[in-house]
Structures are given as structure tokens and as C-alpha cells.
Amino acid sequence: MVDGDVVAQAGAGAVAAPGRNLPDGANADLDRAERNGMRLAQWGRTAAIGLFAVYGASFPPFPTNALFVGAAALFLLPGLWHLHSLYRGTERRWQRFFFLTLDVAALALVGALVPPDLGGEVPVIVNYQVIGIYYVFPFIAIAALALSPALVLWTAGIGVLGWVAGWAHAASQLENPLHWSDLPPTPSAAEYLAVVKSVNFAAAESRVTEVFFILVTAGILALAVKRARRVVRDRAALDRERANALAVFGQYVPSEIATRLMRDPTALAPQTREATVMFVDIAGFTHLSERLPPAELIALLNGYFERATAMVADAGGVVVGFAGDGFLAAFNAPRLLDQHAACALRAARDLQELVRNHRFGGERVRIRIGIATGPVAAGIVGGSSHQTFTVYGDTVNLAQRLESMCKAHDTYLLVAETSWSAAGRPPGLLEIGPVEVRGRDSRVRAYAAARQAAQQTAAQQAGSQPAPIPAAADGVSTGGSGL
Structure with missing residues (x-):
């Protein structure tokens, strides 16, 4: 560890704006949106056919009702197969074109071949007078749900071809077809109705x-779908870029800080608040460095830091900086946290249990911890090209000083009185008396784990120097159960 005043940093360059190049996963996200749209469309188709079957079975007489139900089943089963393939992920794009073509063409055939009275006395051309081409619009809307301009235009084209072909077939059966051109220039009401109300x-x-x-509408809708695809694709690309940036950025700064910075670069403006700061260092790290090759030493640190930072996060804290073999954690900055001093003491207990029960890189490690509570300055500072999240102030320095004094007092934990009081004066900590802290004019009341504190008190009462405390079997000093 480097001695001296500490400024804990979680440094990283400013987050760059998303690039123009699309990540590979953006196309996969767009495909997923298309499939979701087709699922919605197929469910709507299934519901519509079901209602059609119920209507056909309930009202028309036999055999018309049987024809309704049979036609509904004929169309329902292939659609269910398509829906099944959509959920299984085996759907192919040609299926979308096939089913929309099937539906539109089938309705065109019905309009061209089935007379409105089902008996054949009324000409089929009446279907085109009563129904119109409006049946094509729902299918164009279904195609739009798939976010496919090509599918929209294809559906409109099939609908128009089917409609025109059916109408031409129906008109060819008329002996004397009438058109708007058959009206006189200034027709009377009787003349007008005689033409437009005629079955011919x-x-x-x-x-x-x-x-x-219908072609104009389809063209406009296809353009709108194309723009919607671009929005979906760009949003998917942006989300993936943000996720990738967060994954990379989160390796160098706390994930919570990275997330807040990605959402709003101004969210971590410098501010002062009361917080509890915990400084943790590995005891005897110099000897470990002499004994272990650099690669093994880094592996040891990585394994230890990964577990230790997770424990700090579980207790509600945020590791805001690393320095060699140590790290600084803050409670209530930047994450708001009630009972932050108690949470820091809980984290200290969990960290001690961690090093007592686990090896890292095959080695046992010992840690020392200093904890202090008070005002801290926290936030993003720096220039335009490089900014860091920092936590600094006298409270931070005090926590580091207390950690460095643990060796002299033969304990793994020293807690400032401010933290002890804020944590509710836990019984697992006992006062070791006012202690001198380098760089400070006044002494600081400090507390340590119960066993170390008791032996310190006994040594002071005997007028002697503090007696060494025997190490536990695994080489880690043990603390009281209250921590």
C-alpha cells in the first residue's frame, strides 16, 4: 500500500457516443421483434377465425352452418401450425408470405364464386357492390405487425390481383353489365338508382x-413500417452498445456507477453527504509478492477481489477504488443507504469470514480493515477527456489511517467512534482508548473486535505494552462474535 492521504478513484474515460456501425446482435433483436409481431398477428387471426366459426355454427341453417365450420377449420389448422413454428423458433419467412397469400386468395375466391344468397339466383357481382375491397385492409395490417415492408406490399398486391380477377370473373357472367359510364350526363334520381342499384x-x-x-395506403404503410424497422434496429443497436459499454466500463468502475453514468452523465455530480468509509488491505502482501510469481499474485488478487467486492455489494456498499492490494468501499455514497455504519460493520464481518474460510490462488490471506463515518465528497470530477468517480475527505483519510494502525494494535479491525455510535454501539466492539493518528492534531477514539480490545485494555491496566495475540490456526486473527 502507498502511504499518505488517500483519494479513492474509480477512473475511466468519458463514455463515447454510440457509433454508426450496428452490432451483430441488433439484427437478431429485429428478427425477434418480427417474430413477436407475427405471433400477435396469428393469435389475432386464430381469434377471428374462431369467432367466424361460432357465428357460422349458430345462425345460418344447415348445411350453410356446416360449411362455415368446415371452412373455419380448414383455415385454422395451418395457422396453428405456423403459430407452433413461431414459438419453437423453426418458422421460416416464406411461411408468412404463404399464409397471407392463402387467406387473401381464399377470400377473393369466396367473393368471386359464392353468391350472396347461396342459391345462385343473385349474381355474384353483388358481393362487390356490398362488401367492397375492405377485407384486404386487415391483412395488410397483419403484415405490418411483422415489421416487413415487403410483406405489406406483397399482401396488398395479392389482394388487388385476387379482387380484380374475382370481379372480372363475376362481371363476365353478366349479360348486360352496367358501369358509371352508363349514366346520362345529368341523370334524374330514377335514372341514377336504376343503374347503381341494379344487380348488373x-x-x-x-x-x-x-x-x-389500397395501393397508395399499402405504399404509405410500407414506408411507415420501414421507418419503424429503422427505429427498432437503431434502438436495438443502441441497447446492445450500451450493454457492451456497461460490461466493459463495469470492469473498471462499480457497476452501479457505470449504470447511472450510462443513463445520465450528470447523475453523479460532486456532492457532500455523510457516509461510512471502509478501507481494506491485505496484511503481509509484500511477503506474498516476494514469494509468488506475478501471474499467480494477480490470480490471487483477482479471486479475492471478486469475492470481496460481491460481499461489500451484498451489504449495501460500493467499492469505489482499488489501490494495489487494498480497496476502498463507501456506504451511502453514491447509493443511498439507511444504517450505513451498521452495513459497513456487517461487511467487515463477512470479509473476515471470507478470508478465514477460503484460499485464493492456494494461499491464505489476512486482511486489516479501517472504518470511519462522517462527511465525504463524492462524485465525478476531472477534465473533459478523462473523468473519475471519487470519494475523498477527512473521513476517507481516517479510515485509511485506522487500517494502517491495525498492525500496531494487533487487530484486523479498527472502527472510529463515529461509526461505532452510528451503528448503535454494537457490543461486539470495545474501546481501546483514544489513539494517536498520524497527521491529526487530536486523538481519535477507536474500537476493535472484542477479543483484541479486551487484551489491549488489560495490557494498559497492567502498565505494559499490548501483548501479542496468538493467531488462529489459519493465520487470521479472530474477532468477537458480535461482528
Whole structure:
């Protein structure tokens, strides 16, 4: 450890704006959105066919009702197969074109071949007078749910072709088809109704108008879908870039800080608040460094830091900086935390249990911890090209000083009185008396784990120097159960 005043840093460069190049996963996200849209469309199709079957079975007489139910089943089963393939992930794009073509073409055939009275006395052309081409619009909307401009245009094209072909077939069966052109220039009401209400009214001009508007509508909707695809793709790309940046950034700064910075770069503006600071260092790290090769030493540190930082996070703290073999954790900065002093003491207990019960890189490690509570300055500081999240102030320095004094007092934990009081004066900590802290004019009341504190008190009462405390079997000093 480097002695001296400590400024804990979680440094990283400013987060760059997302690039123009799309991550590979963005296309996968877009495909997923398309499949979700097709699932929604197929569920809507299934519900519509089901309602059609219920209606057909309930109202028309036999055999018309049987025809309704049979036609519904004929269309329902292939759609369920498509829905099944969508959920299994085996769906192919051609299935979307196939089913929409099937539905639109089938309805076009019904309009062209089935007379409205089902008996054949009323010409089929009446279907085109009553129903119109409106049945194509729901299928175009279904195609839009798949976020496919090509599918929208394909559906509109099939609908128009089927509609025109069916109408031409129906009109060819009329002996004397009538059109708008058969009206006189200034028709009377009787003349007008005689043409437009006739069963022979084919109205070729109306069909041209219908085709024009449906193609225009389909073109506009295809353009809207194309823009929607771009929005979905760009959002997916941005989300993946943010996730990748967070994954990389989170390796160098606390994940909570990285997340808040990605959401709002101004969210961690410097501010002062009361917090509890914990400084943790590995005892005897110099001897470990002499004995272990660098690669093994780094592996040891990585394994230890991974477990230790997770424990600090579980207790509600945030590790805001590493320095050699030590790290600094803050409780109530930047994450708001009630009872932050008690949470820091809990983290200290958990860390001691960790090193007592686990080896890292095949080695036992011992740790020393200093804890202090008071005002700290926390936030992002730095220049435009490089910024860091920092926690600094007298409280931070005191925590580091207390950690460095643990060796002299033969304990793994020293806690400032401010932390002891804020934590509710836990019985597992006993006062070792006011202690001198390097760099401070006044003494600081400090508390240690019960066993060490008791032996310190006995040594002071005997007028002698503090007696060494025997190490535990694993080489780690043991503390009281109150921690």
C-alpha cells in the first residue's frame, strides 16, 4: 500500500457516443421483434377465425352452418401450425408470405364464386357492390405487425390481383353489365338508382378507384413500417452498445456507477453527504509478492477481489477504488443507504469470514480493515477527456489511517467512534482508548473486535505494552462474535 492521504478513484474515460456501425446482435433483436409481431398477428387471426366459426355454427341453417365450420377449420389448422413454428423458433419467412397469400386468395375466391344468397339466383357481382375491397385492409395490417415492408406490399398486391380477377370473373357472367359510364350526363334520381342499384351494376370505375387507394395506403404503410424497422434496429443497436459499454466500463468502475453514468452523465455530480468509509488491505502482501510469481499474485488478487467486492455489494456498499492490494468501499455514497455504519460493520464481518474460510490462488490471506463515518465528497470530477468517480475527505483519510494502525494494535479491525455510535454501539466492539493518528492534531477514539480490545485494555491496566495475540490456526486473527 502507498502511504499518505488517500483519494479513492474509480477512473475511466468519458463514455463515447454510440457509433454508426450496428452490432451483430441488433439484427437478431429485429428478427425477434418480427417474430413477436407475427405471433400477435396469428393469435389475432386464430381469434377471428374462431369467432367466424361460432357465428357460422349458430345462425345460418344447415348445411350453410356446416360449411362455415368446415371452412373455419380448414383455415385454422395451418395457422396453428405456423403459430407452433413461431414459438419453437423453426418458422421460416416464406411461411408468412404463404399464409397471407392463402387467406387473401381464399377470400377473393369466396367473393368471386359464392353468391350472396347461396342459391345462385343473385349474381355474384353483388358481393362487390356490398362488401367492397375492405377485407384486404386487415391483412395488410397483419403484415405490418411483422415489421416487413415487403410483406405489406406483397399482401396488398395479392389482394388487388385476387379482387380484380374475382370481379372480372363475376362481371363476365353478366349479360348486360352496367358501369358509371352508363349514366346520362345529368341523370334524374330514377335514372341514377336504376343503374347503381341494379344487380348488373359492375362499376368498373369503382374498382379502379378502390385499387388505387389500397395501393397508395399499402405504399404509405410500407414506408411507415420501414421507418419503424429503422427505429427498432437503431434502438436495438443502441441497447446492445450500451450493454457492451456497461460490461466493459463495469470492469473498471462499480457497476452501479457505470449504470447511472450510462443513463445520465450528470447523475453523479460532486456532492457532500455523510457516509461510512471502509478501507481494506491485505496484511503481509509484500511477503506474498516476494514469494509468488506475478501471474499467480494477480490470480490471487483477482479471486479475492471478486469475492470481496460481491460481499461489500451484498451489504449495501460500493467499492469505489482499488489501490494495489487494498480497496476502498463507501456506504451511502453514491447509493443511498439507511444504517450505513451498521452495513459497513456487517461487511467487515463477512470479509473476515471470507478470508478465514477460503484460499485464493492456494494461499491464505489476512486482511486489516479501517472504518470511519462522517462527511465525504463524492462524485465525478476531472477534465473533459478523462473523468473519475471519487470519494475523498477527512473521513476517507481516517479510515485509511485506522487500517494502517491495525498492525500496531494487533487487530484486523479498527472502527472510529463515529461509526461505532452510528451503528448503535454494537457490543461486539470495545474501546481501546483514544489513539494517536498520524497527521491529526487530536486523538481519535477507536474500537476493535472484542477479543483484541479486551487484551489491549488489560495490557494498559497492567502498565505494559499490548501483548501479542496468538493467531488462529489459519493465520487470521479472530474477532468477537458480535461482528
